[in-house]
Each structure stands twice: as C-alpha cells, then as structure tokens.
Amino acid sequence: MALIAALQDGFRRDPLTAITAGFLVAVCALALIGPWLTVHDPLATDAADALRPPSWRFPCGTDQVGRDICTRIVYAARLDLAIAASAVVLAIVVGSALGSVAGFFGGWIDRIAMWVVDTIMAFPLFVLAMGIVAALGSSVENIIYATAIVNVPFYARTVRAEINQRREAGFVEAARVSGNGSLRVLAYHLFPTTVPQLAVQMTLTMGWAMLNAASLSYIGLGIRPPTPEWGIMVAEGAGFIITGEWWVALFPGLALVLVVLSLNLLGDGLRDMIDARERR
Amino acid sequence: MQALDRVSLAVEPGEIVGLVGESGSGKSVLSYAISGLLDPGARIVGGEIRWRGVPIGPIREHRTTRAAVVQIFQNPRASLNPIRPIGRQLSDVAGKDRVVPLLESVRLDASKARNYPFELSGGQCQRVGIALALACEPELLIADEPTTGLDVTTEAAIMKLIADLSRTRGMATLLVTHNLPLATAHCRRIVVMHAGQIVESAPVATLTGAPRHPYSAELLAATPQHADKPDDLHVIGGQLPDLAAPLLPCRFATRCGRHQSDCDATSPPLSLVAPDHFVACRHPLC
Amino acid sequence: MAPLLATILRRLLLGFPTLFGVVAVSFALTRLLPGDPAVYFAGAAPTPEAIADLRRTLLLDRPLPQQFAAYLGDLLHGNLGRSLVTGQPVLQDLSTRFPATLELTLTAIALALLIAVPLGVAGAMRKGSGIDHITRMVSTTALSLPSFFTGLLLVFVFYYLMGIAPAPLGRLAPMSFPPPERTGFMVLDAALAGDWAASRDAAAHLLLPALALAIAGVGPLTRITRSAMLAVLSSDFIRAARAYDLSRWKLVYAYALRNAMLPVLTTAGVVFSFLISANVVVEKIFSWPGIGSYALEALVASDYAAVQGFVLAVATLYVLINIAIDILYGIVDVRVRLGG
Numbered sequence: 001m002a003l004i005a006a007l008q009d010g011f012r013r014d015p016l017t018a019i020t021a022g023f024l025v026a027v028c029a030l031a032l033i034g035p036w037l038t039v040h041d042p043l044a045t046d047a048a049d050a051l052r053p054p055s056w057r058f059p060c061g062t063d064q065v066g067r068d069i070c071t072r073i074v075y076a077a078r079l080d081l082a083i084a085a086s087a088v089v090l091a092i093v094v095g096s097a098l099g100s101v102a103g104f105f106g107g108w109i110d111r112i113a114m115w116v117v118d119t120i121m122a123f124p125l126f127v128l129a130m131g132i133v134a135a136l137g138s139s140v141e142n143i144i145y146a147t148a149i150v151n152v153p154f155y156a157r158t159v160r161a162e163i164n165q166r167r168e169a170g171f172v173e174a175a176r177v178s179g180n181g182s183l184r185v186l187a188y189h190l191f192p193t194t195v196p197q198l199a200v201q202m203t204l205t206m207g208w209a210m211l212n213a214a215s216l217s218y219i220g221l222g223i224r225p226p227t228p229e230w231g232i233m234v235a236e237g238a239g240f241i242i243t244g245e246w247w248v249a250l251f252p253g254l255a256l257v258l259v260v261l262s263l264n265l266l267g268d269g270l271r272d273m274i275d276a277r278e279r280r
Numbered sequence: 281m282q283a284l285d286r287v288s289l290a291v292e293p294g295e296i297v298g299l300v301g302e303s304g305s306g307k308s309v310l311s312y313a314i315s316g317l318l319d320p321g322a323r324i325v326g327g328e329i330r331w332r333g334v335p336i337g338p339i340r341e342h343r344t345t346r347a348a349v350v351q352i353f354q355n356p357r358a359s360l361n362p363i364r365p366i367g368r369q370l371s372d373v374a375g376k377d378r379v380v381p382l383l384e385s386v387r388l389d390a391s392k393a394r395n396y397p398f399e400l401s402g403g404q405c406q407r408v409g410i411a412l413a414l415a416c417e418p419e420l421l422i423a424d425e426p427t428t429g430l431d432v433t434t435e436a437a438i439m440k441l442i443a444d445l446s447r448t449r450g451m452a453t454l455l456v457t458h459n460l461p462l463a464t465a466h467c468r469r470i471v472v473m474h475a476g477q478i479v480e481s482a483p484v485a486t487l488t489g490a491p492r493h494p495y496s497a498e499l500l501a502a503t504p505q506h507a508d509k510p511d512d513l514h515v516i517g518g519q520l521p522d523l524a525a526p527l528l529p530c531r532f533a534t535r536c537g538r539h540q541s542d543c544d545a546t547s548p549p550l551s552l553v554a555p556d557h558f559v560a561c562r563h564p565l566c
Numbered sequence: 567m568a569p570l571l572a573t574i575l576r577r578l579l580l581g582f583p584t585l586f587g588v589v590a591v592s593f594a595l596t597r598l599l600p601g602d603p604a605v606y607f608a609g610a611a612p613t614p615e616a617i618a619d620l621r622r623t624l625l626l627d628r629p630l631p632q633q634f635a636a637y638l639g640d641l642l643h644g645n646l647g648r649s650l651v652t653g654q655p656v657l658q659d660l661s662t663r664f665p666a667t668l669e670l671t672l673t674a675i676a677l678a679l680l681i682a683v684p685l686g687v688a689g690a691m692r693k694g695s696g697i698d699h700i701t702r703m704v705s706t707t708a709l710s711l712p713s714f715f716t717g718l719l720l721v722f723v724f725y726y727l728m729g730i731a732p733a734p735l736g737r738l739a740p741m742s743f744p745p746p747e748r749t750g751f752m753v754l755d756a757a758l759a760g761d762w763a764a765s766r767d768a769a770a771h772l773l774l775p776a777l778a779l780a781i782a783g784v785g786p787l788t789r790i791t792r793s794a795m796l797a798v799l800s801s802d803f804i805r806a807a808r809a810y811d812l813s814r815w816k817l818v819y820a821y822a823l824r825n826a827m828l829p830v831l832t833t834a835g836v837v838f839s840f841l842i843s844a845n846v847v848v849e850k851i852f853s854w855p856g857i858g859s860y861a862l863e864a865l866v867a868s869d870y871a872a873v874q875g876f877v878l879a880v881a882t883l884y885v886l887i888n889i890a891i892d893i894l895y896g897i898v899d900v901r902v903r904l905g906g
Contacts, residue, residue, distance in 0.1 A: 119587030122888075123881045124843030127861075131877040134865055135595040211712045215847055218714045219862055234714060238851065241722045242733070250722075253715040261710040268706065317805050340808060351809045359806035361821055372820070373810045412810050 013276075017269025020262045027259055031081050034074035042067060042075045042228050051245050061247035063236060069247065072228035073255050079229050080256070083140065084209040087147035088202055091209075094148070095155025096191070096198070102156070103163030104186050110160075117153045125150045129212060133221045143222040147209050158201050162194040196274045203267035207260040214256055230256040289471055289478065291420060296446055296453040298463030298484075300499065301473035304520050307456045310473070311422045314454070315351040316340025347420075350413040354425035356405035360397040366408045367393025374415035382411040386441060403434035410441065414449075421446070424456045439466050460503050464488055469556065472496045475520050475531035482557040492553055492564040494536050530562070538563045574893050581889045588885060592878040593637050596870070597630075646878065647871030651864060656875035660857055665750025666737065667849070667856030671841050673772055674779035675834060682784045683830065686791025687823060690799060701788060709785035713844045717778035717851040724774060731774050732767070734852040739767055775852040782844050783837040790833040794826035801825075828895065835891035839884045 011018035040058075046066035054061045060069035102113035120128070132146040166172065167190070175189040176182075216222045217231030225232055230252045237249025289310075291297050301307050312318045314329060318338045328335040331347040353359040361369055370379045370393070380390045386407040397405055406426060413421055423442060427435035443466060446453045457463055463470050464484050471481040472495060480493040491497045501514040518535030521527055529547040533539050540563060548560045612620075621627060628636075640646075646656040682705075689701035724731035737752050738744060745756040745764055753772060756765035798804065799822055807821050845858035853859070857876060864872035 115583055115587060118584050119591060122584045122588050122885050123591070123877070124839055124884055126846065127843040127877055127880050130846070130861070130865065131592075131595050131874065134870070134873050207710060211710075215712055215714060218712075219847060219850065220866060231714075234718065238714075238718055241718050242726055244726060246722055246726075249718055253712075253718070256712065257710055257715060260712075261707060264706050264710050312805075315809055317808055340811075341814075346811075351806075353802065353806055355802060358802040361803050361807065361825070363825060364821075372812060372816060409806070412806075416810055 014269055014273065017266060017273070020265040020269065023262050024259070024266060027077065027262070028081065030074060031077035034077065038068075038071040038074055040068035040071040042072045043226055051240070051248070053245075054247055060251040061245075063233075063248050064240070067226075069233070069251050072233060073230070073252055076228040076230050076233065076252065077255070077259075079140075079223065079227065080210055080213065080231075080259075083144055083147070083213045084206050087144045087209045087213070088151065088206050090144065090148035091151035091205065092155050092198065092202065095152040096159045096194070098152065099156040099159030099161075100163055100186055100191055100194075103160035104167060104182070104190065106164075113156065113160075117156050120149065121153045123150075126212065126215060129216055130219075130221065133216060138221050138224070140223060143213055143216055146216070147212050150212065151205050151209060154201055154205055155198065158197050159191075159194050162197055163190055166190060166193055200267055200271045200274060203263050203270060207263035207267070210256065210260050210263070289481070291452045291454055293419060293452045294446065294450045295469065296443065296455060296467045298467035298470040299454055299456045299473060300460050300463050300470055301458065302516075302520060303458055304475075305458075305473045306476035307458075307473055308424055309476075311351065311424050311454065311456045313338040314420075315349050315422055316343060316347070317351065348416070348418050349420040349422065350416045350418040351422040351424060352406065352409045352413050352426050354428055356402055356409050356426075357397050357400070359409055360405060362397055365394055365396055366400070370408070370411060370415060373412055378415060382415055385414060385445070386411045401434075402430050403438060406430065406438055407441070410438075410445070414445065418451060420452045420454065422454045422456065425458070426455075427462070428457070428459070435462075442466075460499050472499065475527075476523065477531050478560065479532065480557075480559045480561075482553075486554070486557055492557075492559040493561050494538050494565060495532050497565055530560075538565075577889050577892050581885055585882065585885050588881045589638065589641065589878070590634075592874060592881065593634055595877065596637075596874050597633070641878075646875035649864065649872040649875075650869040651867050651872065656872050657879075659860060659872065660875065660879050663855055663857050663860050665747075666752075666854060667842065667845055667858060669751040669753070670772065670775055670779065670848070670854060670856060671838060671845060673776040674841055675783060675838050677776055677780035678783035678787055678837065679830075679834060681780065682787035683791050683823075685784075686788045686830075687795055687818070689788070689792045690795030691818065693796065701792065705785045705788035705792075708781050708788070711781060712847075713778055713782050714847045714851060716781050717775065717848050720774050720778050721851065732770050734774065736853045736855060737768055737771050738764065739771075742767065771852075775848050775854055778848050778851070779841050779844060783834075783841055786833055786837055787830065791826065791830050794829045795822060798822050798826045832891055832895060835887060835894075839887050842880055842883065 011021070044067065049058075049062050049066035050064055052058055052062045052066075058068050058070065060073065062068055063072075098113050098117070102110040123131075129143075129146040129150050132149065133142050136142045136145070163186075172185060172190060175185045180189070213222065214229070214231030214234070217229050218235045220235070223229040223232055225236065233252035234249045234256075237245070237247075237252070240246075240248050289297075289299070299307050299310070309318070313322070313324070316337070316339055320339060322338050324338055329338065330336070331345060331349070334345045336343050336345055336347050360366065364372075367379050370382055374382060379393055383390050383393065388404060388407050388411070392400065392404065397408075400408070409426075421442070426442070427438050430438065439462070442453060442455075445451060455463060455467055460470075464487075467484060469481065469483050470487050472479050472487070472493065474495050480487070480491065480496045482491070487496060488500060491500060495516075498514070498516045502516055516535065521531055521534060528534070528544050530536075530543050533543050536543075543562050548562045550558055550560050551564070552558050553564075626633070644657050646660075648654070649656050649659055652659055685701045685704060689698040692698055721731070721734050725733060732739060742764065744752065745759045745761055748755050748758055752768040753765050756762070756768055804817070804822055807817055812821070843858075845856060846862055847858070848854070849856045849858035850862050857880070861873055861876040863869075864876065
C-alpha cells in the first residue's frame with residue numbers, strides 16, 4: 001500500500017503524468033469492453049459502403065471493402081496491447097533472470113550473459129525482428145517472441161546494474177547471515193529493489209514494442225488480414241493516401257501514435273517521480 | 281534559502297582585503313554575487329551591491345553599468361575550457377596581440393600558448409586564470425581560494441604574483457579563503473565571515489593581536505601555527521548551522537562560549553571599535 | 567601515431583566476440599527454418615533433384631559444426647548466397663543498392679542534427695521554461711512516431727495536399743535517365759556531370775524520405791543535446807568564462823556547445839545505425855531502391871538467402887560503425903588523443 005500512496009503523491013505533483021495514466025487506463029478499458037460497445041461488425045464487408053469519408057454513421061470512415069474503421073480500431077486495440085504486453089512481460093522475465101544472475105554472481109557467468117546481450121544488441125533491432133520472424137514463420141506468437149528477444153537486453157542491463165550496485169549492501173549481508181541461500185537472497189531480498197527502475201523501463205519499452213509489432217505487421221509479417229491490427233490497417237490504407245482517401249491510414253496510425261505517446265510520457269513521468277523520491 | 285544575511289563590506293583601490301571563514305560560510309556566494317556570477321535565479325532580497333557608488337545586480341549579464349571586477353577560482357584547471365589551447369582562450373578575451381604580453385606578465389613562457397589546460401600544472405593553470413582576469417583590465421580582482429590545492433612553493437609564487445600585480449596596477453583585491461595564516465600574510469585588512477554573516481572586520485595587526493569577536497579568536501586559536509604540538513590543535517566546537525532550518529539572529533550563538541540569553545532576542549549590533557574596525561557581537565571580547 | 571594504432575587494434579579485438587556472436591546468430595537463423603532448409607533456399611516449385619543438390623551444397627547432411635565452418639568459409643570469401651529473385655550473388659545485390667540507402671541515411675542524420683541540436687540547446691539554455699517544455703514534447707512525440715506513419719503523413723501533406731513534393735516513386739522522376747555513377751549519391755553525381763536539373767530533381771526526391779527518417783532520429787538527439795548542454799552549462803569553466811565577459815555567441819557555441827558535442831556525436835552514430843534498419847519501411851513507402859526495399863522484396867518472395875544476407879550484412883555494419891565511433895571518440899577527445 002506504500003506503493004499506492006507513493007503513486008498518489010507523485011501524481012499530485014505532476015498532473016500531466018496523472019492525465020496520461022488516466023488516458024492509458026481508459027484505452028485499456030476500451031480495449032477490453034469496446035467490442036461490446038461498438039455498433040458495426042469489424043469484419044463485415046459491404047462494397048456499397050467502400051471508402052466513405054468520416055460521417056456520423058462511420059466516425060472514422062470506411063475502408064476499401066466497406067468495413068467501419070472506428071470499430072476495427074477498437075478491436076485492434078486488444079490485439080496490439082496484448083502483443084506488446086506479452087512481449088514486454090516475456091522480456092522482463094527472461095531479462096531479469098539473466099541480469100540478476102549476471103549481476104549477483106559476476107565472474108564468467110556475468111561475462112557470458114553480457115556476451116549474449118551484446119550480441120542481441122549488435123543487431124539493429126528491427127532487422128533482428130525481421131530475421132526472426134522470417135526464419136520462424138509469420139504468426140502472432142513469433143512476433144511476440146521476436147519483440148521479446150529484442151527487448152531482453154534493456155531489462156538484463158537494468159537489473160544487472162541495480163543488483164550489482166546493491167550486492168554488498170548491509171541488508172544483503174543480513175539476509176545471508178540469517179541462513180538464506182544465495183538464490184533466496186537474490187530472489188526475495190535483492191530483486192524487489194529493482195522494481196521501480198523496471199517499472200520505468202517497462203512503460204518505455206511497451207511503447208517501443210507496440211511500434212515494433214505494428215511496423216512488422218506493416219511490412220507484412222505477423223498478423224494477416226482481415227484481422228484488425230493498427231499496423232496492417234495503416235498498410236492497407238497506404239495506397240489510398242495518394243488518391244485522397246486519407247482516413248483509411250490516418251486514424252489507425254493516430255491511434256497507435258497516441259497510445260505510444262502516452263506510454264512514453266508516462267514512462268518519463270514515472271522516471272522523474274522515482275528520481276525525485278530517491279533524491280529525497 | 282537565504283545564504284547571506286546583512287553583509288556589509290567595502291574595498292578600496294589598491295588594497296588587498298581578506299575574506300576569511302570556514303568552508304560553507306558563504307564566502308563563495310558573496311564573491312559570486314560581487315562578480316555577478318550567480319545562477320540566473322538568484323536575487324538580492326535586501327540591501328545592495330554598489331560599484332563606485334552605483335548599485336549593481338548579482339547577475340553579470342543583467343547589469344546596466346559594467347563593473348570592472350573579475351574572479352579567479354579555486355580549481356584552476358577546471359576553470360579553463362578543456363578543449364581549447366590557452367593561447368586561443370586568451371585571444372578570445374583579449375585579442376591576438378595581447379596574448380604574449382599577458383603571458384609574460386604572469387611569468388609564463390610564451391610557448392605555452394599552444395598547450396591545453398590538461399598539459400599544464402595547477403600553478404600554471406592558475407597563472408593562465410590570472411592572465412585571463414588581467415585581460416579584462418579589472419579594478420577589482422576577487423581571488424576565491426586561489427591557492428587551495430597547490431603546493432606551498434607554488435602557493436607562495438602565486439600570491440607574490442597577485443601582490444605584485446595589485447601594487448603595480450593599483451588593483452583592489454579581495455582574497456577569499458579559509459586559510460587565516462595566508463590572509464594575515466598578504467592582506468592589509470581582514471573580514472571574518474560565519475554562516476553567511478560578517479562578524480568582524482579589522483586591520484591585520486589588530487585582528488591577530490586583539491580580536492573582538494569570539495569566532496575570530498577561535499579561528500586564530502585553531503591555526504596550526506598556534507599549537508606547540510599536534511595534540512594542542514584547537515578545534516572550534518559545534519558545526520556551521522543548517523541554513524535551510526530556522527536560524528537564531530546570531531548564527532554563531534550555538535557554538536559561542538560567551539552566549540547569553542539576550543543574544544537570541546535580536547541581531548547582534550554592529551559596533552565600531554575603531555575607524556577601520558567593527559564587530560557584530562553583543563558581548564565581544566575586550 | 568602508435569597509441570592510436572594500439573587503440574584501434576584493441577577496439578577491433580574487443581569487438582571480435584560480438585562479431586562472432588552476430589555470425590553465429592545469422593547462421594542459426596538460416597538453420598532454424600521450420601522444415602527442410604534446402605526447400606527454402608531452392609525457390610518456388612523446385613525439383614527433387616534441385617533440392618538434393620542444394621542439400622549437398624549446404625552440407626545439410628553433415629554435422630552442424632561442419633556446416634558452421636563451411637558457412638564461415640563462405641563468408642570469408644564474400645559468399646552470402648544467391649538471390650532467387652535477381653539470380654545474382656546477394657553480396658553483389660547489396661553493394662549495388664547500398665549507395666542509395668547510404669545517401670538517404672546520411673541526409674537523414676544531417677537533417678536530424680539540424681533540427682535536434684538547436685532545439686536541445688534552446689531547451690538547455692532556458693531550462694524549465696515554455697520553450698523547454700515544447701522541446702521535450704517535440705522529442706517525445708518524435709520518439710512515438712513510427713517511420714511508416716511519418717512517411718505516409720509527409721506524402722499526404724506535401725504531395726497530395728500541397729503538391730510541392732514529387733510523387734514517391736524513387737530517386738528520380740520516372741522515365742528520366744540516371745547520371746553516370748561516380749559516388750553513388752545521385753544528387754552529387756548529377757552535379758558532377760553538370761546536369762543541374764537532374765541534381766535538383768534528385769534532391770527533391772530525396773527530401774521527403776530523408777525527413778521521414780530524420781524525424782525518427784530527432785527524439786534521442788534532442789534529448790542528448792539538451793542533457794549534455796545542461797551538464798556543460800553548470801560546469802566551472804563556463805562560470806569562469808562568464809567572468810571574462812565573453813560574447814554570448816562565443817560562450818554558447820564555441821565554449822559550451824563544442825564541449826557538449828562529444829556525447830551528441832556518439833549518439834548520432836548510434837542513431838545512424840538504428841536508421842539503417844528504419845530504412846526498410848521508409849524505402850518501401852517511397853520506392854527507394856536501397857537495401858531495405860531489397861530485403862523487403864526478398865521477404866515477400868521467400869528469398870531466404872537474400873533476407874539472411876541482409877540481416878548479416880546490416881548487423882556487421884552496425885558492429886563496425888560502433889567500433890568506428892569508439893575510435894573516433896578517442897581521436898576527437900583531445901585529452902584521450904594526447905594521452906592526458
């Protein structure tokens with residue numbers, strides 16, 4: 001509950017962060033219950049209604065086969081958020097494990113772990129994701145794995161640095177002396193201290209993971225039409241930009257940008273909050 | 281946070297005045313205020329700084345009247361641009377033609393103009409700092425801990441240089457330092473500061489012989505020259521008060537051996553002991 | 567010179583394990599394909615004989631270490647396989663198309679710096695003010711924009727709505743003849759050949775895609791400029807320089823910014839590498855004939871040799887660029903160079 005109090009205090013000082021947090025909660029809520037609120041069927045095609053500009057009936061217009069874009073955006077929110085969240089959670093789990101072990105035990109374990117991390121970071125991230133999805137095939141799971149792998153280095157390094165910093169601290173000694181084995185000390189005593197930094201990293205990489213997944217879908221890897229997903233929707237609408245039907249690509253793109261922007265702002269705000277607390 | 285409280289200080293052309301106090305006593309803040317080098321958010325809450333009778337502000341870039349005051353700093357190498365040869369730094373301030381004469385006036389070889397700060401010793405960097413200061417043709421030079429961190433021989437050489445320049449150019453100098461013996465050796469008059477307050481101002485002989493403020497006496501007693509053996513080293517009791525916390529009118533009160541209840545009522549009065557000697561104390565030594 | 571050479575060698579040696587890791591991962595990617603790799607590399611509708619042939623060539627029936635050794639041998643000979651789409655060796659395809667990508671990326675970095683550095687300086691000089699907040703919003707927004715969206719937006723606004731940009735159909739207007747190739751940079755080549763109209767045309771076609779890429783780089787560059795400037799502005803020598811009444815211009819640019827540029831340039835190197843991969847999307851939108859669109863076409867055509875060749879080439883380039891940045895840092899930072 002100290003966490004809740006800390007968050008409330010932080011939000012009071014920094015209203016912008018509070019607003020972005022609220023926006024994101026709203027987006028998640030929309031993603032969850034949105035499908036029950038929408039009027040149209042995201043997959044229903046109707047040639048007669050193809051490429052209609054925004055109107056009361058279709059607030060975001062329709063695409064080339066007559067599907068309502070607004071509805072598709074809402075349905076896509078689920079998929080995009082789910083992919084990004086899964087990738088990030090996976091990256092956190094693997095990265096933290098790698099980083100904890102490397103930071104705690106040091107020595108050649110550390111060197112090998114860092115070699116793995118450096119190798120992953122040696123690939124331009126998007127290119128690596130491309131290579132992985134190309135090799136393993138084009139599916140939702142593989143997008144998640146590729147995005148996760150590409151994010152592991154950030155978490156591994158963060159956790160390793162935090163653990164390294166605190167390895168010799170008093171409370172660690174105390175825990176060891178009270179009979180806890182090394183792994184217990186690592187898991188129950190040291191690791192929780194890394195959580196604030198992890199939280200900050202998480203919001204920032206969530207945004208990046210969403211961009212990554214959408215970009216992969218844009219170039220044709222990953223999600224296949226007719227499943228609604230923001231990246232694919234922009235790809236489908238790309239051709240219509242030069243003929244003037246801007247809404248097909250713009251609205252899904254805008255949705256993506258707004259969510260990623262909020263995630264980035266939230267991450268910045270959280271980082272400022274945590275820095276301020278540590279200074280105090 | 282109010283760093284300085286009711287500070288009053290006057291410097292005449294050609295004299296070297298020492299501003300002495302412990303680290304953290306506010307000496308540097310005062311010196312930056314005079315040079316106008318405080319950060320943009322700084323404000324004078326009360327009183328004023330006057331240059332030849334004209335009031336000036338604590339931020340140099342906002343001053344309407346240009347005050348010919350420059351400063352040299354505690355860490356000479358850190359006060360120079362690390363990626364520029366010193367000759368170019370001098371020409372930035374003084375123009376290409378004056379570089380060699382300036383180097384000569386601080387007794388540096390002209391060939392050093394090509395060197396970068398990291399290639400020079402601490403003493404040489406301080407000479408460069410003095411050259412840069414001289415390039416501005418100052419009427420007042422503020423020397424903020426100019427020799428702290430330099431070895432004794434270099435310290436003597438730098439101080440001699442400053443004294444010579446002060447004499448030949450009629451330049452007023454404010455020597456800001458925590459090193460009382462250094463100040464007594466080179467200054468004509470000494471001002472003692474404690475926790476942002478000026479507690480005493482007197483000619484050197486008077487201050488060393490017959491100080492009036494308890495703090496001045498303690499500072500004198502604490503100098504190593506006063507002790508016969510290391511065990512005799514006197515330590516001033518207590519610590520500087522936290523300036524962010526509520527303060528007593530006399531900020532030395534908590535550490536003073538002569539403290540009485542009426543000291544906490546109002547600020548200690550400024551009493552003039554002699555024409556050039558004043559003390560801010562309710563119960564001065566006699 | 568000797569210490570410099572030592573630094574270069576040392577840095578190359580340090581980079582070697584990473585390079586090895588990159589090669590190993592690339593090899594793994596070519597063997598991780600679900601099913602029989604030979605089928606993938608044999609192309610569409612291969613005959614059983616062709617597959618068997620390829621299995622022999624790829625040593626698929628030999629143990630993995632031997633395959634890896636053969637793979638390494640191929641790499642050292644510059645053999646990245648053969649593209650199914652073009653029929654040419656992948657390395658040749660990549661080197662033919664690389665100058666287009668390089669021209670685009672270099673222009674993008676230059677544009678990004680042109681936008682980001684003044685913004686970062688302004689934000690640092692007036693920290694906490696309205697301008698600073700605007701700068702931070704701009705950089706955060708730039709970070710949140712995917713390149714494909716930026717590219718499409720630019721095309722929509724400047725080509726469709728305003729009509730001032732040429733159609734996004736490549737490096738030159740359709741039906742025009744490219745100038746004789748000397749540097750590979752079309753704007754330069756046209757100018758060198760005296761064909762100013764073509765040079766202008768190439769520049770016009772270059773502008774929008776470079777801008778789309780540049781926006782992706784503005785985010786991190788603005789931030790690093792701002793934080794580096796803030797660090798320098800609070801340093802002792804800047805306070806000292808104020809005491810000497812240096813002109814504001816000199817103080818900010820010759821003294822403060824020059825000292826802040828080192829971390830900015832290092833970040834620019836990192837951004838450059840990141841842009842090489844962001845190229846993939848931008849090249850597709852603008853039909854730019856670089857290595858990014860090459861990889862994309864290969865992906866769509868299931869041309870695995872080409873895709874893996876691309877991944878390996880770009881990753882190697884990335885590692886080499888990082889090494890070059892480290893070495894350059896050592897040269898530019900005077901203190902390191904002169905051993906101070």
